[in-house]
Amino acid sequence: MEDIVRRCQNCTQPLPEGARANRRYCDEDCRRQAYGQPAAPSGRRCESCGKRLPKVSRKNKRFCDAACQKAGSRGRTRPAATTSKRATARDLLAVVSAQLVQAETALAQSRGRLWGRDREVAWLRAELAEARRSAAGALVSQANNAAGVRERLATASRELSVLRRNWSATAEARVATAEVAGLRQQLATLQDKYGQLSARYQELSEAAELAATERQQLQGVVRQWNTLCKRLYKATGGQPATAVDKDILATWTRFRQAVADPSGNRGRAPVTGQAAGQAATAGGVR
Numbered sequence: 001m002e003d004i005v006r007r008c009q010n011c012t013q014p015l016p017e018g019a020r021a022n023r024r025y026c027d028e029d030c031r032r033q034a035y036g037q038p039a040a041p042s043g044r045r046c047e048s049c050g051k052r053l054p055k056v057s058r059k060n061k062r063f064c065d066a067a068c069q070k071a072g073s074r075g076r077t078r079p080a081a082t083t084s085k086r087a088t089a090r091d092l093l094a095v096v097s098a099q100l101v102q103a104e105t106a107l108a109q110s111r112g113r114l115w116g117r118d119r120e121v122a123w124l125r126a127e128l129a130e131a132r133r134s135a136a137g138a139l140v141s142q143a144n145n146a147a148g149v150r151e152r153l154a155t156a157s158r159e160l161s162v163l164r165r166n167w168s169a170t171a172e173a174r175v176a177t178a179e180v181a182g183l184r185q186q187l188a189t190l191q192d193k194y195g196q197l198s199a200r201y202q203e204l205s206e207a208a209e210l211a212a213t214e215r216q217q218l219q220g221v222v223r224q225w226n227t228l229c230k231r232l233y234k235a236t237g238g239q240p241a242t243a244v245d246k247d248i249l250a251t252w253t254r255f256r257q258a259v260a261d262p263s264g265n266r267g268r269a270p271v272t273g274q275a276a277g278q279a280a281t282a283g284g285v286r
Contacts, residue, residue: 010034013049016065027051027064048072111244114228118248121225124218131211138204146197153190160187226252 006015006023010030015023025031029052032038044053044061048068053061063069160183229252232245240246 014067027054111242114232114248115244117221117225117228118251121218121221124221128211128215128218131214135204135208135211139208142197142200142204146201149190149194149197153194156183156187156190226255
């Protein structure tokens with residue numbers, strides 16, 4: 001059966017061997033600390049743990065017991081207060097490191113979402129520009145065709161009106177049936193083409209309304225992207241550390257310059273240096 005190691009009730013250090021059965025503290029200092037009494041006058045102390053040496057100890061004694069002498073010879077002991085402070089500092093460093101990892105993870109996720117949003121905005125811009133070009137070309141072409149058809153229809157109508165005014169009973173008898181049929185056929189053909197052009201014009205009008213709706217939706221996406229860019233600019237102080245953030249802020253600056261009116265009412269941007277891609281900026285952060 002192993003012997004029970006009795007320890008000091010104040011510093012938890014093992015009591016000296018041979019201590020009496022009712023002894024509770026290792027020395028006078030621990031007893032005074034336990035009872036809240038002032039420390040005894042300073043005397044010789046252990047070079048390892050800092051406790052007072054007994055008054056009856058020899059003059060060349062440097063350590064209070066064998067454990068302190070062994071620890072002092074190896075140079076591995078530290079005062080209890082220093083050890084506690086270092087443990088607290090290590091715990092604080094671990095907490096700060098965990099918080100830093102969480103912050104870096106959140107920043108990386110935000111950058112990924114911002115990059116995906118930028119790609120989506122660029123794709124929507126390209127689609128909108130292509131739809132605008134197609135709709136504009138189709139509208140111009142159909143408008144020209146419709147104008148030509150209207151002009152021919154007006155000419156035929158005028159000719160028909162002239163013929164009707166100049167017809168008489170004898171002239172009507174002399175008009176060849178083939179010419180009348182030809183004119184009627186031309187009129188029917190022109191009316192058919194006009195109906196087709198009207199239907200095509202209606203389709204293009206609906207396509208233009210759809211494009212306008214998509215434009216409004218894209219404007220909402222662009223405003224959200226602009227807000228995210230403002231937050232990134234404020235978070236990095238206008239000088240991001242990564243190349244991706246630099247490209248994002250440079251694209252944002254060019255976008256604000258492109259949409260600003262000639263009078264510059266959109267503001268002037270404080271974005272300079274690396275965030276602007278080594279270019280002077282004119283857009284403002286609002």
